[in-house]
Amino acid sequence: MPTIRVSIRDLERLLGKQLSGEDVKKYLPFLKCEIEMLENDLLEYEANHDRPDIFSAEGLARGLRPFMGLASKELQFKPSSVKGFAEDIPERPYVALAVVRDLSLDDEAVRQIMQLQEKLASTYGRDRRKASIGVYDLDKITPPVYYKLADPDSTFFIPLEASREMSLRKALEETKQGQLYGYIIAGMRKYPVLADSTGQILSLAPIVNGETSKVDVRTRNILIDSTSIDKETAINLVTIMALNIAERSSSGIVEIVEVSTPTGEKIVSPKTEAQILVLNVDEVNGLLGTRLEADDIAQLLRNHYYEIIQNDGKKLKVKVPLFRLDVKSWVDVAEDVSISLGYHVLGAEADSLPPSTHPGRIHPIEAFSRKIRDILIGMGYTEVSNYIMSNEFTQLTRFGLKTSMYLVSNPKSERFTGLRVWLTPGLLDAVVENSSKQSVIKIFEVGDVIMPGEGEGEPVVERKLGVAISHEKSTLTDGLSLIASIFDLINAEYKFLRDKNEGFLEERFTSIYVNGERVGFVGEIHPKILYELGVANPVVVAEVSLSKLIKLIQQY
Incomplete structure (x- = not known):
């Protein structure tokens, strides 16, 4: 979840009321915020990823007012004289704009605006790949505003915080933002920019804004933009940005800007029609x-x-x-x-329930899982914990699997679009994350997977053990010997039978059977997948259904 830092004094100014430490601890939970630090003037809190409206002090103050008995700020929506025009940019086709007027800013207010901009771009904007946000001093701009393609070598501007003019291409190579996010547009023949009617470059989208139109403590009127691969996302981000910044406006004026597109479509933002x-x-x-x-x-x-x-x-x-x-x-x-x-x-209401007639006890699968964890930790393995949510590419497409998984109808993140059906993809991601830091990786996970039932049947929930081993000389034998050791310790009779599976090397994949029933597998990940992920060492994975295994052991 995003971590937000605000000044208590700034929050008090927005609320028009002093706050004690007890007030903060009392009221923030109403917004599902978890306090990380409350020290002197600094408040640091975790906000839910689905509440971008409280990614800054302005939104936090707005959210707290009703619970503190304070009146809300009235906003005025007006059509703007500022107009926008967009060229056809297939790689990033949408731009949305808005204006907020009559602001009074200081250093902390500017920091909050920049924090909101960055948090929105990194979460909803998927680190700017899906969408980015920009803010500009409107009084330093000559409208209308143009979203267009520009030659990277013959177009010059001064990037934010830079001291000299440079070409768009040089900005990608030499600025910090260009080095971090330049890959998003590096493959384009021309680069997308936002410019005013004089040709002043406001931003190299979605990489870095221009220095000449930056927002500072003297700014009174702000232009907001969002460029995106998705129209709704662009409008949503501009809406959040405009409504939050307007909390600092003496007049509460938010201007609605219309952007004309090559198709004749008008992109109008911020939103004014409520759901x-x-x-x-x-x-x-x-x-x-x-x-x-x-x-x-x-x-x-x-x-x-x-x-x-x-x-x-x-x-x-x-x-x-x-x-x-x-x-x-x-x-x-x-x-x-x-x-x-x-x-x-x-x-x-739970206080009125009748008392329990017997003490609680650990569920057998939990007790069994604990035993498996203890065994692997004793063998020098490190436990990892991955989300039960995943996505189709990670779970299925990467391995060439044709099976299905439960999907979320309206996912808030491209990473989490459905429920995982096996542990191996998450373990492989952990190997990728750590392969440049450790020469030998020995990790495991004990967790649930959810597989679709046959036809319209109920979902099948299984507790599984997953293990990944990766080092310069790791082979199938490493996985087989590990599973053999675990099964010997829990007194389970087993057989290894040669098998094959998509995403694994042929002749290097084995199914595990207990009492005639398949309970898991051991295999070497196919080098093609490892190459695509940038993993140099071989990776051996084992996965066992603990739900099946505990029942089979109990049959003996």
């Missing part, structure tokens, strides 16, 4: 285990800036705040109800 959702009161109560009336729910939702547009006692029709990108369905709204109500209130 509308309908909540069934009984469904909300059923989900939360509460007995709330419609009026109670309505009041709780006002703490999160929802506008109630209809309430018939059984259903609520609500407008979702423009800055809440995470709200997709009534379930998300119900979560906000639970947060306003307080998790301590939701759990209070």
Whole structure:
């Protein structure tokens, strides 16, 4: 989760109220923020990745106001005289713009704007690959604004924080931002830039802004842009940026900018039309285990800036705040109800439950997993823990597998689009991450995988053990001897039978059988995959179903 740093004094200025340490500890959990550090004037907190609106002090202050009994800031949306024009740029086709006026900034305010810009670009923008954000001093610009392609060798500008003018290509080679993100556009014949009507280069998108139009403490009016491979993402990021920056505006004026595209389409941002959702009161109560009336729910939702547009006692029709990108369905709204109500209130009913008649005990699969962990740690292996969420490329495509996996209908991240079906891909990623740091890698993971059931059947959840061994001379024998040692220690009779599998070397893949049932495999990852991942040493992987194994052992 993103870690955000804010000044308590700046937060107090935005709120118009002093904050004690106890206030901070009391109110931040209402926004699902976890305090990492609270020392003198510094507050450092982790924000949920799906709440980009609180990636800076401005959004945090806005979110805290209702819970602290403070009035919200009123914003005014107006059409802008600033216009944008976009050329056809197939590799990064979309640009969105907005203007915020009448700002009063100091060094901390500028730091917060830059922090928000970078956090949005690194999370929602996928480290700028999907989208990037830029902010500019509007009074240093002569509109209209053009998003176009420029020759990398004959187009010059002064990159941000640089002291001299350089070509676009040199900016990719010599600036820190160019070295970090230049690969995104390095293969293009011409580079995408944002420029004003005088030809001033505002930014080399999505790499680095220009020094001549940078935002500083003297800036009063800001132009915001986002370039992206996805139109909705560009508009969303500009919306978040504009609404947060507007918290520092004396007038609250946010101007809507229209960008004309070669196809005749108009890209208009920021968003001004709120998403509308309908909540069934009984469904909300059923989900939360509460007995709330419609009026109670309505009041709780006002703490999160929802506008109630209809309430018939059984259903609520609500407008979702423009800055809440995470709200997709009534379930998300119900979560906000639970947060306003307080998790301590939701759990209070447990106090009335009858006492337990026997002490708790460890589930057999957990006890077995602990034993396996102890064995491997004793053998000098390091445990890793990967997310149960993964994606189709990592789990299936990379290995040439034709099977299926459960996918998320609306994933917030390209890395996490579905539920993993085996542990090997995660172990291989760990090897890739560490192969340049260690000459010998011996790691393992004990975790669950979820495989689709046959037809319309229920999903199959399995506890598995995965092991990866990588060093200059690692071979299939390393994996076979390890599995043999583990099975001997748990008194399981086993057989190794030669087999084959996509993604593994032929003649270097073996299936493991216990009591006639296949429980796992040992194999050497195919060199083609390792070459693509930049891994020089061979990688041996073993994977065993502990769920199957424990049942077979109990049969003896």
